[in-house]
Amino acid sequence: MANVQSLDPDASPLDYYGWELRRLREAANLKQGQLGDIIFCTGSLIGQIETTRKIPTRDFSERVDAALGTDGLFSRLVGLVLRSQLPAWFQPYADMEAKATYISTYQAQVVYGLLQTEEYARALLATGMPDDLDGLLAARMERQRILERDHPPLAWAVLDEAVLHRPIGGREVMRNQLARLLEFSGHRWMRIQVLSFRAGEHTSLDGMFTLLRFEDDPDVIYTEDLISGHMTASPDTIKEAARRYAHLQAAALSVEDSAALIARVMKERYGDRPRPDERTVA
Numbered sequence: 001m002a003n004v005q006s007l008d009p010d011a012s013p014l015d016y017y018g019w020e021l022r023r024l025r026e027a028a029n030l031k032q033g034q035l036g037d038i039i040f041c042t043g044s045l046i047g048q049i050e051t052t053r054k055i056p057t058r059d060f061s062e063r064v065d066a067a068l069g070t071d072g073l074f075s076r077l078v079g080l081v082l083r084s085q086l087p088a089w090f091q092p093y094a095d096m097e098a099k100a101t102y103i104s105t106y107q108a109q110v111v112y113g114l115l116q117t118e119e120y121a122r123a124l125l126a127t128g129m130p131d132d133l134d135g136l137l138a139a140r141m142e143r144q145r146i147l148e149r150d151h152p153p154l155a156w157a158v159l160d161e162a163v164l165h166r167p168i169g170g171r172e173v174m175r176n177q178l179a180r181l182l183e184f185s186g187h188r189w190m191r192i193q194v195l196s197f198r199a200g201e202h203t204s205l206d207g208m209f210t211l212l213r214f215e216d217d218p219d220v221i222y223t224e225d226l227i228s229g230h231m232t233a234s235p236d237t238i239k240e241a242a243r244r245y246a247h248l249q250a251a252a253l254s255v256e257d258s259a260a261l262i263a264r265v266m267k268e269r270y271g272d273r274p275r276p277d278e279r280t281v282a
Contacts, residue, residue: 012052014052017049018051018052021056022050032046033046039060055082055138057138061074082135085132097143102211103210103213107160108163113140116140116177119169147189152189156193156249157190157192157193159181161195185255193258199252202247208223209221211241221233
């Protein structure tokens with residue numbers, strides 16, 4: 001655990017953030033409690049962030065910037081901090097995802113990370129029993145900022161129908177998650193198709209994959225196994241993945257019919273009618 005004496009700003013983005021927060025707070029002649037009063041949090045939270053025991057949020061960073069007049073310094077730093085909270089094996093993919101101009105993904109088990117609600121993501125990440133669930137969750141939500149750009153990547157997601165029926169987090173969480181998917185039904189940059197159960201066998205029964213395309217760099221395919229992820233730019237693999245994705249898109253419901261199915265599942269399976277939550281934990 002870091003403290004104000006041992007904090008090394010070169011150790012990590014989080015250490016640098018904490019070091020800068022302490023330095024600029026003291027330069028403003030503010031105690032932790034005084035800064036906390038200004039930005040509507042406790043002095044204890046300020047201290048925990050300064051000593052890397054807590055992960056700063058984007059909202060916290062924006063309020064600190066306003067309070068200390070730091071010209072957006074912490075709002076810029078927090079992106080690096082949150083990215084560093086991702087698992088080491090996932091960070092290279094997140095870097096590539098942030099640079100992609102086109103993303104096409106097939107998800108067989110869960111909603112694609114860029115489309116997850118915070119509650120759905122929390123329930124999903126908790127299954128791995130991480131040491132810092134809040135940090136992982138903040139990092140996942142930070143990834144979604146690429147969809148808020150003026151010119152976000154064009155993205156296409158094919159979701160297996162099983163994704164809609166698996167009650168991650170319970171009925172209310174799933175109802176909100178499916179509502180979130182429906183928000184993208186008229187989205188300019190995002191298209192969602194559902195591969196219905198009626199499609200039967202298909203070209204990707206062996207699992208999920210994501211294809212990233214770039215302005216000037218080679219295409220990349222990303223896949224995951226039990227404990228890690230893998231990326232490759234092999235032309236043969238790219239060609240095979242593109243073939244499989246074309247078949248998935250052809251077999252899936254249209255964007256309009258997919259939205260209708262999502263709405264139907266949301267109403268029939270996760271509607272407002274009170275009933276016992278039958279969720280079980282494996």
